[in-house]
Amino acid sequence: MTTIPVLEARGLTRSFGNVRALDGVDFDVNAGEVVALIGDNGAGKSTLVKALSGNLALDSGKILFSGGEVELGSPSEASRLGIETVYQDLALAPHLNAAQNMFLGREIAKPGFQGRLGFMDNKTMRAKSREAFDELGATVRSLSDPVGSMSGGQKQAIAIARAVAWAKGVIFLDEPTAALGVVQTRNVLETIRRVRDKGVGVVFISHSMPHVIDVADRVQVLRLGRRVATYEAKKTSVEELVGAMTGALDGAHS
Amino acid sequence: MTTTEAVPRTAGTAPEISRAHTFKQILQVQSFQILLVLLVIFLAFSALAPEVFPTWGNVRQIIQNVSILGVLGIGMTFVIVTSGIDLSVGSNLVFSGVVAAKVMQAMGDSGWGTAIVGILVAVGCGVGWGLLNGVLIAKAKVPPLIVTLGTLGGALGLAQVITGGVDIREVPAVLQDTIGYGNVPGTTLPTISLIAMVLILIFGTVLHRTRFGLYTFAVGSNEESARRVGVKVDRQLISIYVLSGGLAGVAGILSLSQYGTTAIAGQSATNLNVIAAVVIGGTSLFGGVGTIFGTVVGLFIPAVLQNGFVIVGIQPFWQQVAVGAVLVLAVYVDQRRRAAAARGHAAQADGKKKLFGLRSR
Numbered sequence: 032m033t034t035i036p037v038l039e040a041r042g043l044t045r046s047f048g049n050v051r052a053l054d055g056v057d058f059d060v061n062a063g064e065v066v067a068l069i070g071d072n073g074a075g076k077s078t079l080v081k082a083l084s085g086n087l088a089l090d091s092g093k094i095l096f097s098g099g100e101v102e103l104g105s106p107s108e109a110s111r112l113g114i115e116t117v118y119q120d121l122a123l124a125p126h127l128n129a130a131q132n133m134f135l136g137r138e139i140a141k142p143g144f145q146g147r148l149g150f151m152d153n154k155t156m157r158a159k160s161r162e163a164f165d166e167l168g169a170t171v172r173s174l175s176d177p178v179g180s181m182s183g184g185q186k187q188a189i190a191i192a193r194a195v196a197w198a199k200g201v202i203f204l205d206e207p208t209a210a211l212g213v214v215q216t217r218n219v220l221e222t223i224r225r226v227r228d229k230g231v232g233v234v235f236i237s238h239s240m241p242h243v244i245d246v247a248d249r250v251q252v253l254r255l256g257r258r259v260a261t262y263e264a265k266k267t268s269v270e271e272l273v274g275a276m277t278g279a280l281d282g283a284h285s
Numbered sequence: 286m287t288t289t290e291a292v293p294r295t296a297g298t299a300p301e302i303s304r305a306h307t308f309k310q311i312l313q314v315q316s317f318q319i320l321l322v323l324l325v326i327f328l329a330f331s332a333l334a335p336e337v338f339p340t341w342g343n344v345r346q347i348i349q350n351v352s353i354l355g356v357l358g359i360g361m362t363f364v365i366v367t368s369g370i371d372l373s374v375g376s377n378l379v380f381s382g383v384v385a386a387k388v389m390q391a392m393g394d395s396g397w398g399t400a401i402v403g404i405l406v407a408v409g410c411g412v413g414w415g416l417l418n419g420v421l422i423a424k425a426k427v428p429p430l431i432v433t434l435g436t437l438g439g440a441l442g443l444a445q446v447i448t449g450g451v452d453i454r455e456v457p458a459v460l461q462d463t464i465g466y467g468n469v470p471g472t473t474l475p476t477i478s479l480i481a482m483v484l485i486l487i488f489g490t491v492l493h494r495t496r497f498g499l500y501t502f503a504v505g506s507n508e509e510s511a512r513r514v515g516v517k518v519d520r521q522l523i524s525i526y527v528l529s530g531g532l533a534g535v536a537g538i539l540s541l542s543q544y545g546t547t548a549i550a551g552q553s554a555t556n557l558n559v560i561a562a563v564v565i566g567g568t569s570l571f572g573g574v575g576t577i578f579g580t581v582v583g584l585f586i587p588a589v590l591q592n593g594f595v596i597v598g599i600q601p602f603w604q605q606v607a608v609g610a611v612l613v614l615a616v617y618v619d620q621r622r623r624a625a626a627a628r629g630h631a632a633q634a635d636g637k638k639k640l641f642g643l644r645s646r
Contacts, residue, residue: 105515106513122513124503124510126574135511136511149491150495151496
């Protein structure tokens with residue numbers, strides 16, 4: 032392919048003690064593309080996502096954003112590039128409400144002197160949060176209740192809406208459908224397509240092969256801290272993916 | 286969050302389930318429940334001693350007695366909202382008072398110039414201890430309980446080293462006359478109480494209305510999530526312990542002004558009294574929930590009990606028994622509420638919990 036990937040990893044390594052969590056892993060995602068990242072437990076998926084979202088220091092390797100090498104030393108540096116992540120544990124503050132979580136770390140200040148004193152424009156933040164949830168078709172019933180009192184699906188919707196709202200380059204979704212019901216899962220997959228159509232690169236981690244084949248454009252398979260295969264989602268099958276994940280097809284693919 | 290505002294229904298947004306606070310909902314709020322308890326106690330003593338208890342002179346006395354604890358309670362509320370603790374406030378108060386008294390003694394005269402230097406020295410000392418606490422907690426990752434237990438001993442010990450264990454009783458007259466037992470000109474309100482009230486209003490606004498306050502709740506609610514969205518968690522924690530220390534310094538100069546002595550041995554239970562008030566007021570030791578208003582109410586309950594018991598002729602020692610019972614009861618109510626939320630009752634009852642933080646895990 033001739034297009035420059037919006038985010039590319041080359042030969043990333045990271046060890047935890049004697050365990051090589053990442054062993055020279057490569058990865059790439061283009062703008063306006065859904066890449067599924069699959070692999071067995073311990074293959075290094077979550078570690079790779081942490082590295083690419085500024086949450087993990089690397090032993091070696093290069094990360095390129097739109098072709099230029101970048102250092103992702105902290106989550107805020109990743110955010111500045113428009114890289115957002117929805118973590119498996121969602122990482123919401125349970126005592127804060129949906130709008131506060133949505134804008135946490137990016138609060139809109141009141142204009143003028145009040146803003147410089149640290150006062151926030153809650154009205155605007157609430158209105159914009161409501162817009163963002165509506166755009167996703169997310170049912171967040173209240174913007175003023177603490178999110179800790181909400182259902183898993185609502186929390187998920189808030190976490191995804193937050194990432195989608197700020198992601199300009201790449202969005203990572205670490206098992207976004209693991210705790211969801213049928214309808215909510217369909218909403219999430221629909222959201223993924225919509226975000227892709229906005230031109231954002233979506234990286235989708237899942238253990239659910241049917242979902243992967245359904246929503247992804249390409250599938251990249253990790254095993255033992257390396258990328259062992261890349262498939263076009265349209266031309267692959269669940270059997271082939273499982274085979275690549277477990278190593279049963281070793282030798283059959285590059 | 287834990288502010289008391291209702292959500293305005295904004296035109297153009299999808300219909301928000303906006304509920305007016307019914308009386309029943311307000312009853313669910315711990316700081317309000319505790320306000321009712323305070324009211325009942327107040328009315329009971331008023332009925333028992335109608336000539337003495339409910340007079341301005343007596344109420345003024347109570348207000349004056351809680352003022353210094355109120356200043357400490359502000360910082361403690363911030364600290365406990367982050368799920369931390371500051372055991373060092375009493376020792377810090379003593380240390381700041383001692384150093385300020387020493388400096389003012391050395392300057393010799395008893396005018397405002399000396400007093401202002403003394404105030405700055407006391408606040409500076411408090412900030413210093415707070416900074417030490419904050420850096421050890423945020424950067425060295427030593428648990429707050431241990432760090433502040435260490436500085437509790439450190440500050441008190443150094444105060445005794447500086448004075449040789451003998452209280453300094455020379456305090457500039459201007460401090461004693463104006464701040465110590467003076468009134469706000471033209472009123473009978475103690476100056477010391479006005480100072481406490483102003484600080485409570487300022488920092489209540491900071492906690493409940495500003496970004497700094499929001500980050501305080503965010504750090505207490507889920508430190509990791511705050512870090513991931515780019516909140517500077519370490520800096521936030523350090524600032525909060527500096528605030529608590531600085532206010533302990535302010536309390537040090539207020540105590541010096543009020544009592545005219547450094548009262549080195551007099552603050553051994555101050556930290557626990559302040560923590561009890563914060564917790565009675567509905568601030569959760571697990572972080573993420575709390576109000577300055579609750580803390581103020583929580584301070585008045587022991588003070589009113591103490592005062593009332595003396596007036597109606599009950600041994601004042603009963604006050605400690607009563608406060609202990611209220612404290613345990615307050616935490617029990619908080620625990621039950623959180624257990625109910627964890628069981629999933631929250632979904633049906635979310636309206637009632639508008640003013641509460643609930644933890645999901």
